[in-house]
Amino acid sequence: MNPIIFDKNSIYNIIKKKNPHIVDEIKEQVKELELVKNPKLLTKMPFVExxxxxxxxxxxxxxWRNTLVHCLKEKDFKLLRTSRNQNLVTKKEQKKIERIRVxxxxxxxxxxxxxxxxxxxxxxxxxxxNDVLSLSNLNRFRAGLPDLGLNKAVLTARQIYEINPFAGLEIFEKGISDENIEKFLLKxxxxxxxxxxxxxxxxxxxRELARKNRIPVIMVTGSGPDVIIDVERFDKEPSLPLMSGYLKKEVISGIKRGPGTFSEKMKLARNFMGIKYLHPRLIASFELVGSKLAGIPQIAESSFLRGASIAYFVRQIAQGEKIKSGRYYLKLSDVQRSKKP
Structure with missing residues (x-):
C-alpha cells in the first residue's frame, strides 16, 4: 500500500472519513528551503520568511499510520531533503546516483x-x-513490536515512503523464485x-543470470562485529567467476546437487563464504545450529555497518568510480587507535 498524495482542496474528505493524525510543519520546511536556495540569508538571521x-x-x-502530513511538492521536497548531502556528494554525483535502479x-x-x-x-x-518480521529479528532489524508479522519487503517500503513519499519502489513480497527472477532482474x-x-x-x-546480463552484484555479510563485502563487476567482467572466485566449484556443485541433511546445509551455508574468512565465533556457531542454537547469529552493529557498506559501494558504482571486483573488509574488531596529536 502506497502513500496517497492530495492537494489542499482534496484533504477534507480524508479528514472527515478517517480522522487522521495531522502533521503540519510546512512553515519550517519553507524556512529551510529558503535558506537552501539562498544560503547568504544565514548571515542575516533572523530573516523575514x-x-x-x-x-x-x-x-x-x-x-498504515492513519497520518496526514503537509509537505513541499516533489521538486522542492527533493531539493531540501538532499541538501545536506552537499558537498560530500556533489550535485552532479547526486544526479548520477538517482539515475540508477537497484x-x-x-x-x-x-x-x-x-x-x-x-x-x-x-x-x-x-x-x-517472502519472510515476515519476527521477534528474534529485533536484535538487529530497525523496526518495532507493532511491525511483527509484516512482510519485510512491505515493511522496508513503508519505511522508505515515510522518508520520501515520491520514492519509486516495486515490491516482490513473495520473494525471488524461478518464476519471477527474470522479471526482478530485467523488467x-x-x-x-x-x-x-x-x-x-x-x-x-x-548470480549466473546477473553475469549473463552484465549486472554488477554486491553482497555484504556480517562476521561477528565485522563486515565482508563481495563485489562482482559483471558489467565490466562478464567472464568473472562467481563471487570473484571465492566461491569454490565444489561448493557450487554441492548447492546445485542439493544438501542431503540439515548438517550438510549448514556446512554449505558456511562454506559459501569460505570458512577461513569468518569470525571464529561465527564458525563455531554454525556447528551449534540445530542443537544449541536456533539460527545463525547476527548482531545490530554489523547490521548497520552492512547497510552503510551497501550504500557506499552502490554510490561508487553509480558515480563511475573504479571499484574492482573482489572481497573487501570492514573490521570493528581491528579498530586502530589514533596516535597522539
Missing amino acids: QGASLYDTIWVYYP GIAGLNVGNPGALCLALEGDIKMKLAD PKLDVLIEEMDNLPLKIKI
Missing part, C-alpha cells in the same frame, strides 16, 4: 542498505523478500543487484 502560501504544497496520507533481494540484511540508499537520494528500488533491468538471500540455489542462479 516568504511564507508557505507562496509555495505549492501537498498533503501525504499514510494509511534491486535488493533479501531484506533482512538488505533493509539497512535500502534505508541508507533512500536517505541519500531518490533511488529507484526493487525490494524482494526493467537493474543497474546494481544487492544479493542477500538465504536460499543457496537462488543465490547461485541469480
Whole structure:
C-alpha cells in the first residue's frame, strides 16, 4: 500500500472519513528551503520568511499510520531533503546516483542498505523478500513490536515512503523464485543487484543470470562485529567467476546437487563464504545450529555497518568510480587507535 498524495482542496474528505493524525510543519520546511536556495540569508538571521502560501504544497496520507502530513511538492521536497548531502556528494554525483535502479533481494540484511540508499537520494528500488518480521529479528532489524508479522519487503517500503513519499519502489513480497527472477532482474533491468538471500540455489542462479546480463552484484555479510563485502563487476567482467572466485566449484556443485541433511546445509551455508574468512565465533556457531542454537547469529552493529557498506559501494558504482571486483573488509574488531596529536 502506497502513500496517497492530495492537494489542499482534496484533504477534507480524508479528514472527515478517517480522522487522521495531522502533521503540519510546512512553515519550517519553507524556512529551510529558503535558506537552501539562498544560503547568504544565514548571515542575516533572523530573516523575514516568504511564507508557505507562496509555495505549492501537498498533503501525504499514510494509511498504515492513519497520518496526514503537509509537505513541499516533489521538486522542492527533493531539493531540501538532499541538501545536506552537499558537498560530500556533489550535485552532479547526486544526479548520477538517482539515475540508477537497484534491486535488493533479501531484506533482512538488505533493509539497512535500502534505508541508507533512500536517505541519500531518490533511488529507484526493487525490494524482494517472502519472510515476515519476527521477534528474534529485533536484535538487529530497525523496526518495532507493532511491525511483527509484516512482510519485510512491505515493511522496508513503508519505511522508505515515510522518508520520501515520491520514492519509486516495486515490491516482490513473495520473494525471488524461478518464476519471477527474470522479471526482478530485467523488467526493467537493474543497474546494481544487492544479493542477500538465504536460499543457496537462488543465490547461485541469480548470480549466473546477473553475469549473463552484465549486472554488477554486491553482497555484504556480517562476521561477528565485522563486515565482508563481495563485489562482482559483471558489467565490466562478464567472464568473472562467481563471487570473484571465492566461491569454490565444489561448493557450487554441492548447492546445485542439493544438501542431503540439515548438517550438510549448514556446512554449505558456511562454506559459501569460505570458512577461513569468518569470525571464529561465527564458525563455531554454525556447528551449534540445530542443537544449541536456533539460527545463525547476527548482531545490530554489523547490521548497520552492512547497510552503510551497501550504500557506499552502490554510490561508487553509480558515480563511475573504479571499484574492482573482489572481497573487501570492514573490521570493528581491528579498530586502530589514533596516535597522539
